[in-house]
Amino acid sequence: MAATFAVAAVAVATPAAHAVTTTLVLETQENYYLPTEGEGPNLGLGITASGGDAHDVSVAIDASSLAGKATMVVTGDCVSTGTLKVRCDVGPLSGGQSIDPFFLKPTAAAGAGDTGAITYTATASDAATVTGRTDVLIGGPKLVSRPYPALKGIAPGAVFERTPAFANTGPAPADKGVMLWVQDSEGVMLARDYSNCHYSKRPDVGAWCRFDTPVAPGAAYETDAPLRYSASTDTMYGYNTYVVWPVGATAPDSFDPSDFPESGTGAPLGLKSVASGSGFTGSGYGTFATTQHADYQALGDTVEGKVGETVSITVGVRNNGPGRMGFPWMDAGNSGTFVVTPPSGTTIIGAPGPGEQGDPGPLWNCTPGRAGAKSYTCDIADTDFRPGDRVTQEFTLRIDRAVHGARGKVRAVENPKYPNRDDESANDSAVIVVKATGPATSSPPPGASASPSATVSPSGGTKGETTTGGKLAATGADGALQRAGIAVLLVAGGALVFLAVQRSRSRGGH
Secondary structure, eight states, rough: OOOOOOOOOOOOOSSOOOOOOEEEEEEOOOOOEEEESSSOOOOOEEEEEEEEEEEEEEEEEEEEGGGTEEEEEEOTOOEEETTTTTEEEEEEEEEEEEOOOEEEOOOOTOOOEEEEEEEEEEEETTTEEEEEEEEEEEEEOOOEEOOOOEEEEOEEEEEEEEOOOEEEEESSSSOOOOOEEEEEEEEEOOOOTTTTTOOOGGGGOEEEEEOOOOOOOOEEEEEOEEEEEETTTTOOOOEEEEEEEESSSSSTTTOOGGOOEEEOOOSOOOOEOOOOOOOSSSEEEEEEEOOOOOOOOOOOOOOOOOOEEEEEEEEEEEEEEEEEEEEEESOOSOOEEEEOOTTTTEEEEEOOTSSSSSSSBBBEEEEEEEESOOEEEEEESSSOTTTTOEEEEEEEEEOSSSOOOOOOEEEEEOSSSSSOOOOGGGEEEEEEEEEEOOOOOOOOOTTTOOOOOOOOOTTOOTTTTOOOOOOEEOOOOTTTHHTTTTEEEEETTTEEEEEEEOOOOOTTOE
């Protein structure tokens, strides 16, 4: 639930006829700041049944004091009951529940400095009625963050620093101070240095800190000391981010102070004034890269089959570590690719489009999305590619002919934007071997029709060869018939006519 750091007093509307053991507690924000243009944030609201379960719980919300100054966009499961009024039916309530009732938009008549109020009335069939209030200010403070710079070359496990900064670009002060919430990617640890900050047991959730320093319009501040971070030794890429908002105003939707049960040690973190300027763009986000590397091992395959048959191969890449390619939060798209080149004499068939089911075969994550290509580039689509993980793709191959010593290849290729810095190049490629066994039978190319065939056993030849599509299939490495120089048999008028083709004569012969 989005916390707001203001809990309404429990107000009993009428005495109950019997002893009431369950009470309702409304958790409301102190202030709602509505900009003069655009739209305001979602209103933060929570309700808790304390001391037992409550039933038939409902919350009526009234913002009609803003009539003519704002319009309401109802969200969640609440329903409109009139102009700038909604009712949110909770039903049975055990413990706490967050409510997402609406957000406001200013009208053309709204002006900076206009005020109003949002009031709440919560009822239940077996708990006393309670009320609450949020003050509304149009054209309030607007806090925008300064982005973190991108950091590179951090040694695995080394400490690095970040300094949050923000400016108030709104027309009103954040007179009660500001809240700061920092978050980080997986594997990042935040030092617990400051006594006015509250830390999570999960390192990537980060911490929040409160500063009571009023922030006037046009003023800018940064923390008077940096936040200290370190990343796990397998981390290769990561991020740090933070958000700020006025004390008592709408907190981020996913923020819950109960996630931060531990206080920091040492002196409190403070703010110091800095020059405001164009560097405050509103996004307190920055990436970092360590010098850690990941060894990508290409995975080949060896299979057997007869000429004319189809076989399956499974090829791909394994991360041998020690680095983890973990960036599902980035625009990476993949953790690299692997290029698959089938052996000579084989054809990859049944290649569907990206993400489609193969026919035959598994899901396809390669390009091009067609059969018969000379090579295919496949994504290592997992953007959380940890040491020991492997990404593979199954291919269906048709054995068209036997080619002695033919080898296909799988080659691991890094993402150029987020390289894995592989320093073990010897295993970046692996072979694909398809061994043709048994009698060799030719396969027609796609779309070709079979032609009549004849069988012959010439002296020194090999039995069992067939001619398909008007061509005689070769057997063995080079084809026994080709070695014998015998080209074809013609059937003419029922008589067999034997034609022999001599190889080129020696120089000067006739």
